[in-house]
Amino acid sequence: MANLAALVLVSLLAHTASAQQAKKVPRVGYLLSGSAPSPAPARPISTVETFRQGLRELGYVEGKNIIVEYRAAEGKFExxxxxxxxxxRLKVDVIVTGGTPSIRAAQHATNTIPIVMANVGDPIAQGFVASLARPGGNITGFTILSPELSTKRLELLKEVSPKIRRxxxxxxxxxxxxxxxxxxxxAKLLRVQLQVLEVRGRNDxxxxxxxxxxxxxxxxxxxANTSLRMNARTRIPIVEFxxxxxxxxxxxxxxxxxxxxxxxxxxxxMANVRRAAVYVDKILKGTKPADLPVEQPMKFxxxxxxxxxxxxxxxxxxxVLYRADKVIR
Structure with missing residues (x-):
């Protein structure tokens, strides 16, 4: 009888452990260079709220079947x-972040935990991935670079101000x-001279x-420079100039x-941020980041x-106005 009771006890313990493991709630880390998310949805909609929407569309509910740990630098990149x-240290299952400084910090912190780049400039030049098609390591995600962007931006400038030369x-x-x-x-195609200036931050x-x-x-x-764009101390002076x-x-x-x-x-x-939730879902279900290609933007x-x-x-x-997605009057 004693042996039978012991076997029953072992069986119950094993079943309980198995059930607890099955109920393990995935934990996602979200690293922000800017401000921490507010409890209420932000207006205009924030990247965090967009990511949350992406999770909800996939059936995730924060606090129930997924936990998201937010860490925000509040603009202090150091x-x-x-x-x-x-x-x-929290042993999150995947880290989501965007912008070169944040991605670099995550890359230096771990080479095993999957990292999803919500938005990044040139991930190859930055050493984040080996190639777009085959990232190769623990990092994948979404780039904001596209070959046609540079030409289109200069073309639009020329349409608005045809006389520009420099x-x-x-x-x-x-x-x-x-x-x-x-x-x-x-610039060569449009016969425009360039004055290239190195501007990494406020001091420049x-x-x-x-x-x-x-x-x-x-x-x-x-x-594209997150350090300039997302910091009012650099963005506002550029616009005012x-x-x-x-x-x-x-x-x-x-x-x-x-x-x-x-x-x-x-x-x-924001479309990239929403897609980041899809990559998180795939990784949580077993796909390796090395097998997920870095996607380029489809909508501009x-x-x-x-x-x-x-x-x-x-x-x-x-x-030009007819082609605008948004006009501020």
């Missing part, structure tokens, strides 16, 4: 390594080796502004236009600010 390390380009060489080549090709802006003024550039383009000097400007993200800039043309980054948005156009004395052609 905090990112510690926050990434904290997520690793365009200042704010770039971060460490991030845009491939993008810059495309910009140069587009004053020298860049002086150079633009000195060389008399008559338009400005910014290449173009308005003060009446420079037609083309930006990579609508944040600039909402701040008062003239135009932006770029990928629908043109945003125009007519207030800015009036302020710098530019008339936006109807042919």
């Amino acid at each position: 905090r990112l390594p510690d926050l990434a390390a904290e997520l690793v 365009v200042a380009v704010f770039q971060n060489a460490a991030q845009h080796s491939l993008t810059m080549k495309e910009v140069e090709k587009a 802006l004053d020298m860049a502004f002086e150079a633009v003024t000195r060389e008399r550039a008559d338009a400005l383009i910014t290449l 173009t308005l003060k000097h009446r420079l037609p400007s083309m930006y990579e993200g609508s944040e600039y236009v909402e701040t008062g800039g003239l135009m932006s043309y770029g990928p629908d980054e 948005e043109l945003v125009i600010n007519l207030k800015a156009a009036k302020q710098i004395g530019v008339t936006i052609p109807q042919s």
